Amino acid sequence: MHLVTTPRVTFLRQLSDGILEHYGRGRMIVAIDGPLRSGKTRFGDDLAEVLRERGHRVFRASMEGFHRSRAAQDVFGVDTPDRYYRYGFDESALRRVLVEPFRMGGSTAFVTAVLDPARDAWVEPKWVTGPADAILVLDGRFVLRSRLAELWDVRIALDGEPTDPADLLAYAESDPRDADAVVVDDRDPEHPALAPAGRR
Structure with missing residues (x-):
């Protein structure tokens, strides 16, 4: 498939x-972080x-x-920005069902989602497999925090x-x-650019 050439695609x-x-062969993970409503998901889709x-x-x-489900977050206390930043996401599940099996390559299956946050409901796991050579593009808030950053081969931060x-805390x-x-x-989605050198 050849995409229509636009400044964004270029x-x-x-x-x-x-x-x-x-990137040579094997599995690679690209992670995209940025503030709330910075366009991480669209950027990940387009990339x-x-x-x-x-x-x-x-x-x-x-x-x-x-x-994490709302009930699982409640275990960590009242709903505050600090609680959301520290405990809003299930990093254990991320590692266990996505990152670690994806890294194994071959026919090992992995899961790309465990919860629908809009419905606050677990989703039926869809175990998928892929070839030994594949790329995972992951977007999300706090994904480049220090305790996760070393999981990724390529780190992209939207300025x-x-x-x-919660972002201010992060x-x-x-x-x-x-x-x-x-x-x-x-910030101009039709004309993205690398940030100035001081921000790279």
Whole structure:
């Protein structure tokens, strides 16, 4: 499939070429972080399409599919931005059913979502498999926090200052733009660009 060339697609092709320079064979994970409503999911979707255009098998996942249920979050106390930042996502499930089996390659199956946060309901696990050579594109809030950052082969941070209280806590503790990440200014989605050198 050949995508229609637009300034956004051209930028993503250039970004993909840079990513693929460091990718030989096997499994690779690209993680995308950024403040609330910064366009992480769209960016991940579009990047995945460009990587597919380059002939690679690509899977998509989002941290939205790895929320803890509201009941599980309540175990950690009252609903506050701090609780959401620290305990809103089930990182154990993320590692156990997605990252670790994906890394094993071959016919090992993995799951790309465990919860529908809009319904606060578990989703029936859909175990998927792929070839030994594949790329996973994962987007989500806090995905470049220090305790997760080393899981990813490529780290992309969408530029922008946090305004949501949970994001303010996260950025004060560990700014994703400083996590050895490629920093992308996507505030004009039709004309994304690499952020200035001081932000990369």
